[in-house]
Amino acid sequence: MGTSLKPAHINFPAAPGPDRDHADCRGVASILSRVGDKWSVLVIMMLSDGPKRFNELKRTINGVSQRMLTLTLRGLERDGLVTRTIFPTIPPRVDYELTDLGRGLQQPVIALGQWAIEHQEQIAAARTRFDRRNGT
Numbered sequence: 001m002g003t004s005l006k007p008a009h010i011n012f013p014a015a016p017g018p019d020r021d022h023a024d025c026r027g028v029a030s031i032l033s034r035v036g037d038k039w040s041v042l043v044i045m046m047l048s049d050g051p052k053r054f055n056e057l058k059r060t061i062n063g064v065s066q067r068m069l070t071l072t073l074r075g076l077e078r079d080g081l082v083t084r085t086i087f088p089t090i091p092p093r094v095d096y097e098l099t100d101l102g103r104g105l106q107q108p109v110i111a112l113g114q115w116a117i118e119h120q121e122q123i124a125a126a127r128t129r130f131d132r133r134n135g136t
Helices: 020-036 038-047 054-060 066-078 100-134
Strands: 082-087 093-098
Touching: 020 038, 020 100, 038 054, 038 066, 038 093, 038 100, 054 066, 054 093, 066 082, 093 100
Parallel strands: none
Antiparallel strands: 082 093
16 A cells, blocks of 8 residues: 555644743843943943043953954944944044933943952952862
8 A cells, every 4th residue: 555645634733923921032132142242331331421432442442453342333323322423524533422222221331340340350269269170
């Protein structure tokens, strides 16, 4: 006997729809990945006392490359946290400033940055102890 090509099992339950809780988690994760990365935190902290030019930000944020600062500022601008204003001078002047939304994020980001500064030695010591215990 051969295989029948007649449909036999056609009553499958409908595929479940997207889980709303997971969609919320993805949205929140996306936002936290932007505002939680080290360069974004530092940029927001530096812009907390007013607008800055690109080179001023680059000088005050130790270790950031021009490309990384550009990408960070673009991401913050895309998310509505920073505005970019171009002044028609020679050479052109470009200022970056926190938006109202960005200023609303300023307090928690500054608190996070300050906490990291104040506890970096404790974290480093904890990492050393962990690495010794685990042979890494």
